[in-house]
Amino acid sequence: MTKAAKITYFAALLVGLSIGGFFGFQTAASAFEAFYTGRLLTAPMVLSHFSYLQYSYADRAHAQAALRTSAKLLEGMEKLNPEKTQERELSFTYTRLALLEDAADNSEESHALMTKARYWFTASGGRDYSESEMKTVLKSVDEHLQP
């Protein structure tokens, strides 16, 4: 093989490796990015659906357990990746928990939960509604969703 041939083949190999490497890296990196973004978007949706259905159809103990599980998971996600949708969902979750406490005449516990609900609602960029306003809004939302 001549020197010119060696140079040509080496250059072809180098160019091929560089182009392939660049696109291979980009494709895989975009796939990872889409996966992580997708996870962040879908997790609050799944938890929201779960806690809403449990709140609407399950007995008090199961509804409370579902809402507490959702709140715990959402707060965990929030610590790692603060997101407005998670914050809004957290405020609804705590409001629903407070409504359950209201139904059981635990006004102190309800107030503590509403403090958290208001905190998360304002953190998500929402107005600082009063406890009763937030409960009314959520009740009407739930009523609309109810079959």
Added chain:
Amino acid sequence: MVGMIKRPIGVWFSVALIILVSGAWVGSKAGSKIAQYCDTRQRQKQATLHGPESAQHDSVLTQLYAVQLLQLFAVVSQNDKKLGQKYLLNEIGGLEDLRRRTDAQEIRPVVDLYLGLAYVDAAMAEEHDNDKARASKHMDSAKTLFQSLGWRDYSEETLRMVARRDLDKWKGQPQTRQDGK
């Protein structure tokens, strides 16, 4: 260059092209592996920074994503009967697997709820196909799950209505208070 000209130019060009394409193929595989390595490193760094809690939440996020994807595939393929059935059974299988996993116990009630809804969807599809035995089996499985989830009313009518509303939500149909009744 004189050496190269001695042979037909087509041969040299073909050899160079084969090397270029093979190089690109190897390069793309290597690039993908490098991206994977970088991602793993970044995850490890995050885990070191935030502790084991971070790894746990990472796993929960992935499991919730899987739950949503399984449902999504089953819903979007519903217009095609065969494909719809295939993905519905795939959803049931995937959720049953996830339910058994020891690292998914934290979200087990979530998986149970989605699995219950998938059983109801399957039962409705089988009833439509006059496969009453399978439909009844799936509906019974759904009832058992919703009972364990503490539902006050887990009658067939309620479960059908909730499942139907869930499907309508994906199809983008408006949800009114009369829906499913």
